[in-house]
Amino acid sequence: MADDNRRTVDAVRTACEVLDVLQRRERVGVTEIAEEVGLAKGAVHRHLTTLDEAEYVVNEDGHYRLSLRYLDMADRVKEMIGNYDVIAGELEKLAETTGEVAQFATEEHGWVTYVYKANSGSGVQTASSAGKREYMHSTALGKAMLAEMNDERVTEILDEHGTPPKTEHTCTDPSELQASLETVRERGYSLDNQENITGLRCMGMPLMNDEPRVFGAVSISGPVSRMTDERIESELSEALARSTNVIEINSKFA
Amino acid sequence: MADDNRRTVDAVRTACEVLDVLQRRERVGVTEIAEEVGLAKGAVHRHLTTLDEAEYVVNEDGHYRLSLRYLDMADRVKEMIGNYDVIAGELEKLAETTGEVAQFATEEHGWVTYVYKANSGSGVQTASSAGKREYMHSTALGKAMLAEMNDERVTEILDEHGTPPKTEHTCTDPSELQASLETVRERGYSLDNQENITGLRCMGMPLMNDEPRVFGAVSISGPVSRMTDERIESELSEALARSTNVIEINSKFA
């Protein structure tokens, strides 16, 4: 805390921690928050009144909760993605033709950040995982993006968040992981063999803009039984390539 | 600014202003933000680095934007509403049977805050207005909720945000407005006769929990041509009453 507090605003940092608590627990009191962030009750109270006046939180007879303004903010964020509708449409098509789950994600702060999920069968987005974060080393989406980043950034990410074993198949060795990215580049897609969730096999492809820089990735995932090598190498890789291509062309990113 | 800066955290307030800018403009530079909030460039930079580390904003080669984390936060907020699915389902039904637009909103910080909008015809939520805010004095939803609040709170709200004329039909006189709320209470629903948007007529009903306290309102809106007095008094008020009833029963609010 003493190392780089001259480069950041301490009060803002704690305000963010307060918001973090409000995300986990809904309708929390001052005392509880104060305990959780390890601050004086009075100090937390000032933070909350400030956030209340700024309309980021709401005070309901003493207890606090996140404001509904975040619904609006989420819409703004979606608009920022630019070609959100193109991506959504393409993923739905992808999910329907393959009969598997198709997803789009971006890298943020060294995490795979899910943005859109299309389930086969229904056109509706079930159990919306938008905004959820996951490790990069254990997912096809993550490895697809890592493969297109420079080595420094890759190592930076890997040792910022570590490479914990999500399942018994997770590759936890950074250098081995690093090496496997070469294969991904040659082949054009990444694979996740039950490395993040047992029973789930997943393939991912990076999305590039004209810089060229990776701005996200698309994946197809399904149970190991259906995701055979043969199917991945022909049908699925072709479908995935076609979709990423459409998205890249319509991309106004950066 | 000097009056109550002892009750709020100044640094947090400015951080919120920075976030406000990021909502209006996407991908902004430090200098531009600094000008907009009227702060030194260096100071804004510190705020942004702090928000970046807290993962609330993202730094893309110098320029900043909101993080995708807000997508997740929006989901949390929806979960907090508790009976979101019940409300959504009921509104869709309401929209379908009446052929008009049905909406649900809550009061926050003295604003009508839209949460769910159901369009007739399609089951999809078009042009999602979730989280958007509107004046209370000029909308049926707002007046429905005001009618169930105590007088002090009503006057507080009315002179906090004022009662500007949104159209030529808007009632801009606080005491006149206050008086009209009595009619709303007797009748059971509020009316907006092109007071917020010209050509749009709207009726609203408050939602009460068992305290009893108002926790939101439901509205039906459509063009003046279709929203006749006769239809409002019979068909629509009945449909609305039935829907609010269902929502109130399934309400786990407070």
Add this chain to the structure above:
DNA sequence: CCGATTCGTTCTCGGAGAGAGAACAGGGTT
């Protein structure tokens, strides 16, 4: 190819304001 401009980032320093902790106020409960 190079000077000038403009950006983001870092530095330094003084004055303001954030946080610790105690005191206050109000509601429930025993």
Add this chain to the structure above:
DNA sequence: AACCCTGTTCTCTCTCCGAGAACGAATCGG
């Protein structure tokens, strides 16, 4: 009625936030 919880306010000291200037890296135009 005395207690024990809340949330809220107060006071004071030492920290740390913000103004402003300086730095370094890009971009642009001649």
